[in-house]
Amino acid sequence: MQKTGFSKYKEIVYYGLALAALLLVLRFLEIRYLVFAHGFEIYTAISAVLFMALGIWLAIKLFKPKTIVVEKEKPLEFNFDASACEAMGISKRELEVLQLMAQGLSNGEIAERLFVSLPTVKTHGARLFEKLDVKRRTQAVEKGKRLRLIP
């Protein structure tokens, strides 16, 4: 939220009022303690504490908006969308195949990696394409990434 000119002006008034109040307190303390023999030291100590507190409060108030928000470019990490995956009825094996397809592997290479036969990979692929409503593996990869099924 942006500060208006008025609210800033109000703050200054508050600071002035606070200062005035503090001076009043000091005046009161002066009258109260000046009569005593060692009242001077007490008065000094109290005034010192009060003014230090005022200084601290002032500094905090004035330097409060130092919270700087830095927008840093973050690679935007991958969050697997399990709900989308389940909603489309995609099985674990099909997902594995999709991942390997995204890495540019051929069906044969995928078959080797998963220790299954080529036809198996093909059937997984076919079901995957059907569930993702695509026609080619490249489209499947593209859609898989959009739906956060793969990184």
Add this chain to the structure above:
Amino acid sequence: MQKTGFSKYKEIVYYGLALAALLLVLRFLEIRYLVFAHGFEIYTAISAVLFMALGIWLAIKLFKPKTIVVEKEKPLEFNFDASACEAMGISKRELEVLQLMAQGLSNGEIAERLFVSLPTVKTHGARLFEKLDVKRRTQAVEKGKRLRLIP
């Protein structure tokens, strides 16, 4: 950088020393001005200003590391790497083909989009694969994205 226990301890010592020095100044001022008739008001004012300054300084010192860096997730926009593209000798047309491949289009569809024949798209593809040192279109897309040739 993380603060060590020692440096934090050192800071406290500094604050203590500063306070001690301030008291010494006050003592000096007390001796100097107490003899005068209106020395009391002057002494009070000076001590007030000094302690307020101390308070401000303290607050600034203590609340300085309030600068919070918020890491915001940014989609990380696409910056075309023309240097990498030139370095590999990839032509405009080849890049266009790569882009359309990344969108999951078949060679035939790409041919339609670019108003050229199927063999043309194939030769573009073949040269592209050679230049990118890949064997399949899926790998070309994967590598093209890694090299920032396509979004």
Add this chain to the structure above:
DNA sequence: AGTCAAATCATACCAAAGTATGACCGTTTT
């Protein structure tokens, strides 16, 4: 004028991808 790279097209062939269909085997669910 000559060279070169990019772009275009063609033809032919082989490999890979994708489709269709059917079958078998465990789990899990009903």
Add this chain to the structure above:
DNA sequence: AAAACGGTCATACTTTGGTATGATTTGACT
């Protein structure tokens, strides 16, 4: 027990992808 599902494999077929080779055109650079 039967049904449903996921995973597996196979066979046959069609489509698409990729390779190889060669040819033509156009524009840029020398």
